[in-house]
Amino acid sequence: MKTRILGFVALAAVAVMLVVALFVVPADLNQGDAQRIMYPHVASAWLGYLSFGVTALAGILWLWKRDLRFDAVAVAGAEIGVMFTAFAIWGGMMWGRPIWGVFWQWEDPRLTTTALLLALYVGYLLFRRLTDDPERRATRAAIVGIVAAVDIPIVHFSVEWWRGLHQTATIGSPDRVLNPAAPMVFVGTLLGTLAAFMLAWLYFMIRRYQLARAELGREEQVRRERIEAARAPHPAASPTEVAR
Amino acid sequence: MTDAGYVIAAYGVIVGGLALYTLSLWRRLRAVQRADDEGR
Amino acid sequence: MSALRADARIALEIARKDAVGELRGRHAIVSTLFFSAVLLLLFGFALGPDSARLAAAAPGLLWLAVVFAGMLAVSRLHLLETDDDALEQLALYPISRRAIYAGKALAGLAVMLLLGLLVLAAVGILFAVDVGAAWLPLVATVVLGAIGIAAVGTFYAGVTVRLRAREVMLPLLMLPVLAPLLLAAVKATAAALAGDPFGDLGAWLQLLVAFDVIMVVAGAATYGYLLED
Numbered sequence: 339m340k341t342r343i344l345g346f347v348a349l350a351a352v353a354v355m356l357v358v359a360l361f362v363v364p365a366d367l368n369q370g371d372a373q374r375i376m377y378p379h380v381a382s383a384w385l386g387y388l389s390f391g392v393t394a395l396a397g398i399l400w401l402w403k404r405d406l407r408f409d410a411v412a413v414a415g416a417e418i419g420v421m422f423t424a425f426a427i428w429g430g431m432m433w434g435r436p437i438w439g440v441f442w443q444w445e446d447p448r449l450t451t452t453a454l455l456l457a458l459y460v461g462y463l464l465f466r467r468l469t470d471d472p473e474r475r476a477t478r479a480a481i482v483g484i485v486a487a488v489d490i491p492i493v494h495f496s497v498e499w500w501r502g503l504h505q506t507a508t509i510g511s512p513d514r515v516l517n518p519a520a521p522m523v524f525v526g527t528l529l530g531t532l533a534a535f536m537l538a539w540l541y542f543m544i545r546r547y548q549l550a551r552a553e554l555g556r557e558e559q560v561r562r563e564r565i566e567a568a569r570a571p572h573p574a575a576s577p578t579e580v581a582r
Numbered sequence: 583m584t585d586a587g588y589v590i591a592a593y594g595v596i597v598g599g600l601a602l603y604t605l606s607l608w609r610r611l612r613a614v615q616r617a618d619d620e621g622r
Numbered sequence: 623m624s625a626l627r628a629d630a631r632i633a634l635e636i637a638r639k640d641a642v643g644e645l646r647g648r649h650a651i652v653s654t655l656f657f658s659a660v661l662l663l664l665f666g667f668a669l670g671p672d673s674a675r676l677a678a679a680a681p682g683l684l685w686l687a688v689v690f691a692g693m694l695a696v697s698r699l700h701l702l703e704t705d706d707d708a709l710e711q712l713a714l715y716p717i718s719r720r721a722i723y724a725g726k727a728l729a730g731l732a733v734m735l736l737l738g739l740l741v742l743a744a745v746g747i748l749f750a751v752d753v754g755a756a757w758l759p760l761v762a763t764v765v766l767g768a769i770g771i772a773a774v775g776t777f778y779a780g781v782t783v784r785l786r787a788r789e790v791m792l793p794l795l796m797l798p799v800l801a802p803l804l805l806a807a808v809k810a811t812a813a814a815l816a817g818d819p820f821g822d823l824g825a826w827l828q829l830l831v832a833f834d835v836i837m838v839v840a841g842a843a844t845y846g847y848l849l850e851d
């Protein structure tokens with residue numbers, strides 16, 4: 339019930355922020371209307387990172403406490419993280435085309451890092467599907483998730499350096515909206531969009547967690563039924579067998 | 583495509599994606615509950 | 623004998639067993655090396671015939687070949703175990719999981735070093751770059767890259783060894799993680815070949831070292847959980 343209320347609040351918040359970002363806040367002087375894309379783009383990127391942090395942490399907690407509820411959190415984080423990361427990349431590309439003239443810019447460290455992030459966690463999700471036993475799946479996923487999380491700072495660092503050697507002045511960097519000198523109305527809109535998306539994120543995490551636990555329960559039930567079916571005497575035994 | 587087109591494409595996919603994911607979650611939750619009810 | 627020394631001995635034993643197993647089954651190593659040569663040829667066809675363009679691309683092609691051939695090589699080292707569930711037997715012995723990981727990674731490293739140095743030589747010949755002049759930093763780069771690929775590859779080979787769709791899962795999981803290594807190794811190689819004009823060779827090598835250290839630690843720490851399966 340509380341979750342449903344959260345869902346409605348999130349929906350309202352997102353709707354309000356959409357109106358603000360699209361119609362209320364003024365366009366950027368240099369980038370024009372395209373700059374409006376930055377609000378959901380940056381918010382999605384941050385939520386992607388948050389989600390994957392949750393997944394990595396949940397994996398560690400599973401390895402430590404062996405409570406499958408942590409694994410349910412982990413899969414929720416990964417799935418929702420993949421979604422928000424995909425949004426971030428899409429937003430980045432839609433911003434890039436009008437601003438840079440191209441959909442993809444190898445020199446932009448955020449875009450390339452985010453793409454690798456997506457690859458890491460799509461791999462994580464595909465990997466999860468290959469194991470049926472819940473505990474083994476949780477353990478394997480946890481270690482893959484941990485190594486993926488450990489890789490992320492290295493990716494960041496190395497891609498930044500990689501870019502640094504190409505001293506081309508891009509006319510617009512996505513980070514401009516985060517610049518401390520940016521006008522308050524832009525920063526405010528960004529934070530508002532982040533807050534609204536975060537409410538949605540929380541709602542999704544709770545629902546996905548519930549789904550994961552329900553599916554675990556279902557798996558357990560199916561397994562128990564199979565064991566019982568194997569143990570119980572065959573109900574449709576032929577007369578000849580019964581006679582023996 | 584004008585700038586507005588890209589803005590619409592960006593927001594459209596993101597908001598649409600959020601809506602679709604919400605529906606997907608609801609559908610999957612209903613499916614598990616139904617299976618549970620049938621199983622009992 | 624301290625526990626650490628015992629661990630090291632066990633690791634070396636496993637490494638020796640695996641490496642010898644690979645070398646005796648020379649077929650696998652030869653096939654992997656030949657595969658990398660074929661890759662380089664295909665790169666030549668794809669990006670050539672302009673020699674200047676190929677020479678400029680040489681560092682990238684070198685490391686792509688090493689990474690792709692390396693994936694085949696490390697996945698093989700774990701195949702040796704699955705055939706008779708030797709991995710499970712190994713886990714039953716009261717020896718440190720870290721030692722098992724180290725042993726396998728060392729065997730992988732031996733193969734990767736051989737592969738890396740041979741590919742380096744081949745790239746020098748095929749794409750007309752002078753690998754002899756800057757051989758020291760180039761060899762250093764190959765060694766550091768080999769360590770990273772062996773560490774990451776051994777980990778993911780262990781993780782995917784008993785899965786269906788193993789052939790595609792190993793590259794799918796491994797390649798994104800290797801991206802920083804690829805990036806740094808290519809930059810270091812290019813810098814070394816050009817005589818380090820911007821002075822960034824050291825920085826890239828340091829990044830490789832950091833990658834190697836982090837991945838060896840992460841791999842060793844988590845590998846043990848696999849053996850509990």
